[in-house]
Amino acid sequence: GAGVSQSPSNKVTEKGKDVELRCDPISGHTALYWYRQSLGQGLEFLIYFQGNSAPDKSGLPSDRFSAERTGGSVSTLTIQRTQQEDSAVYLCASSSMGLASETQYFGPGTRLLVL
Amino acid sequence: DQQVKQNSPSLSVQEGRISILNCDYTNSMFDYFLWYKKYPAEGPTFLISISSIKDKNEDGRFTVFLNKSAKHLSLHIVPSQPGDSAVYFCAALTQGGSEKLVFGKGTKLTVNP
Helix, strand or coil, X not given: CCCCEEECCEEEECCXXXXXXXXXXXXXXXXXXXXXXXXXXXXXXXXXXECCCCCECCCCCCCCEEEEEHXXXXXXXXXXXXXXXXXEEEEEEEECCCCCCCXXXXXXXXXXXXX | CCCEECCCCEEEEECXXXXXXXXXXXXXXXXXXXXXXXXCXXXXXXXXXXXXXCCEEEECCEEEEEECCCCEEEEEECCCCHHHCEEEEEEEECCCCCCCCEECCCEEEEEEC
């Protein structure tokens, strides 16, 4: 069975441009998480979707960041007017029921470099 | 303010010996702890977890120990194998609270043949 997939795997953009990162979770998983790993840092929670509930956006670092999850499946993380400090690996994870104690299955990440 | 701390950014051990990875936390409300392993260019994968009602959980070569009074947990790998070389992340959460894991910065383990 397919795991979590993310695209693109790498993205280089210029400061000020917008970028969209895509995540395809494991089929049937109701919970989807976005994390960011900056150089030398741990995984930083960004946003959490669970079923049809309103997403938990408490980890988004600024209003330039937004995410949506269409049809309870695919998710897109959008970063507007990118800054150099946005350079990081963006990881998506999904789990079956959305309990944080469940195993989260991670995708390979999107490596974003803002020049 | 880091709630989960992995103070050793790296650890190097010899194949066959024990690897001990440490993790400290500050939030006394955390009651469930997990370890994830991450290879380069891959996403993290779940390794082992422990609930605060236990002080030890074992799975094959991997054992996690929890010392609640010290707010400290450790992951023991014995015997260590070269394929264990990866970055290990400690994570914590409060069950029934926000469904968010709080991760440490990770420890890069290198197991030398």
